[in-house]
Amino acid sequence: MNFVTSIPDKDEMAKALRDCGELLLKCNILSSDGFSAVVATAERLRGKAAFSWDYAIPKAEPMTFSSCVDRLGRRFTPKIGVEGINVVRPSNDAVLPFRRWDIALTLEFDDADVHCPRWHFDMANVEQPGPITHLQYGGYRHAGRSDLDTVIKEPRWFTAPLDVILLSEVVAANFFPEIWLQTLREDRRWCSLVHLSQNFCYPPFLSAMVASLGVSGASPILGLSWNDRWSERRP
Structure with missing residues (x-):
């Protein structure tokens, strides 16, 4: 059984990104700088091809959320950065609808002596071992503090890739749970944005x-997900 992949065109995706930013800003989940980063990304996206588009959110101008405090009283800021998401309309539902996927969530602490956790959703390179799409911990480079960097890259967890909208909901639900529960979770406008992203991710x-x-x-799920099984299913 294959699930139908529904790819939004570049204008639909650009509007969805902007709407996502507006709702998060209105709820005080997203910072004004974070909103500006999303708007700039949406505007760049409008200049792409209709059903073969890509976007990025540069590390220097990340999607920055409102600051939070951990259980030890340390202040941190969730930030989403996108190295590149490249989506194409697949020839059939068995083919992946993307050529590239690299998006990360970083929790950046105000205290420079604290390790900054980072998770990224990635699409495996052609020869890379592991699941075709995966979640991986690490990759953050602490300026001048290599002792704070994570050395071990594995495991790579098989999972669906999350785009900016889906990863933003993860941030909202985990770090701003009361606002998400009371304002966003059942909001029709918000849910329509989430569904749009779910339908191609x-x-x-x-x-x-x-x-x-x-x-x-049948092979176990992890075996079916392994990168070498997908060589003929890349676009």
């Missing part, structure tokens, strides 16, 4: 799971 992931679950003699 999740289908390949769900199809791999369904191909294994309850199917006699």
Whole structure:
């Protein structure tokens, strides 16, 4: 069973990104600088091809959220950066709808002596071992403090890739739970944005799971997700 992949055109995606920023800003989840970064990204996106588009949010101008405080009283700021998300309309629902996927969430602490956690969603390179799309910890480079960097890169967890909208909901639900529960979770405008992203991010992931679950003699889900199984399913 394959799930239908629905790719928004570049104008729909640009509007969705801007709407996402507006709702998060209105809820005091996103900072004004973070909103500016999203708007700039949306404007650049409008100049792309209709159904073969890409966007990035540079590290120097990340999507910056409102600051938070951890259980030890240390202040940190969630930031989303996008090295590149490149989406294409697939020839069929078995083919991946993207050529590149690299998006990260960093929790940047005010105290320079504190390790800054970082998670990134990535699409494996052609020869890279591991799941075709995966979640991985680490990769943050602490300026002048290599002792704070994470050395071990594994494991790479098989998961659907999250775009800016889906990762923003993760930030909202985890770091601003009361606002998310009371204002965003059931908001029709917000949910429509989440559904738009789910409809092109999740289908390949769900199809791999369904191909294994309850199917006699099928490979386990992790085996089906391994990069070498997808060589002919890249766009």
